[in-house]
Amino acid sequence: MKKYLVIFILGFTALTFSACDSWVDNNVNVDPNNPVDAPINLVLPSAEVSLAYVVGGDLSRFTGVWMQHFQGVDRQFEPINRYQQTESDIDNTWQTLYQTTLNSLRIVETKATESNSPHYRGVARILMAAAYGHIVDVWGDAPFSEAIGGNSNLKPKYDKAQDIYAGIQKMLDDGIADCSSASSTLKPNASSDIVYAGNMAKWIKAAHALKARYHWRLGNGASALTSIANAIGAQADDAMVNFSEDPTGENPLSQFMSQRSGYMTVGVKLVELMNATEDPRRDAYIEADKDGKFTIDCNPGPLFASSSSPVPLVTYAEMMFIRAEIKVGQSEDADAKQSYTNAIKASMALAGASDGEATTYLGRADVMPSSALTLKHVMEQKFLAMYTQPETFSDWRRTGIPTLPAPANAVGPTPRRFVYPLSERLYNSANMPTGITTANRLFWDNK
16 A cells, blocks of 8 residues: 555645646646646545545544543643634644645546546545535534635635535435446546545445434434445445555654654543553553553554554444444344444454454443443443544534543633634635634534
């Protein structure tokens, strides 16, 4: 996989398009080292890496500090730990998602349509849905219907978050239809698709998994269960973006911890829950101190913080936890426990825990009760299984689980959303909602 990550740099620099109405031959001043166009097989992996770099980077760190997966202890992340966020903190996140990730995916979508290549277009639409899902879940109202229009519209309107949710579901349906096409002139393969190597069946399952996520965010249990039945059905089929040991293709958390050493450690709640059960995933999640202890002074461990660690986009464990949560609400305890067990075993396998360790862990009364499974059981275990993933922030806002005591120096309650970025206030203020703070709730956040 290492060689494919270099594509990110190539794709990032290749996505500037220009045109000039002139009698001069446009090929005269073309720099061969800076092409004005890029083939679809290079743009797609660039977009995949871009999305993963944001999901496993800024989104993971900011929401992870608030959710106590991490602890901000110095520089920029110390005020984040106190629940302060400025419009400059998240400006790069916003711009990367729109200018790089979504713009690249729109280019793939356009090129795929022009070349009659629905398989490429389907993958692009599924990834666009995932990107917009992250945007709406931390910012709420955002550019959607007029977004990524290039120079034709530099000040897009903001769509209501509810409408974006509907648009995401349609985008996923369209992606599923495209990936189901019997023929495609150009087809993603191992070198152009670093998630599934062009496997359309797996992309269709990932799209259904995303549909389940967003159905359940709105409390649509029946629709979520239908989607889960067609979604990722095994840990081996998780949608992951793999990174490289090469410094130019390093995992975003690994890069952050090496370049900004001392800014961030593991979080209070993560350490508390894992130590309470002697969780066999601790060695993978947390780098033990010199005495072999797992404390809040430790750094993130190798599973998600090594240079070649993957960034999860959507997983089988997530699907099983959603199913377990729904079944708890329906008082179907046997089904809930089976889904809960499947989810924990998948998480254990990803972390390298043995079957025996997983069985011992599930044998604990505080993990698997003899009485009915509760929402607290499900959400605390999901909190652990979804370590580093921004989805935990949405889960906590929906359920209030786990309980997250605020730091002693917190300036207010745990944030419910991001503020809007500086670039929007400066260049799109006529459309950007005003008066928004981290205390404002999104439309679905009614816990």
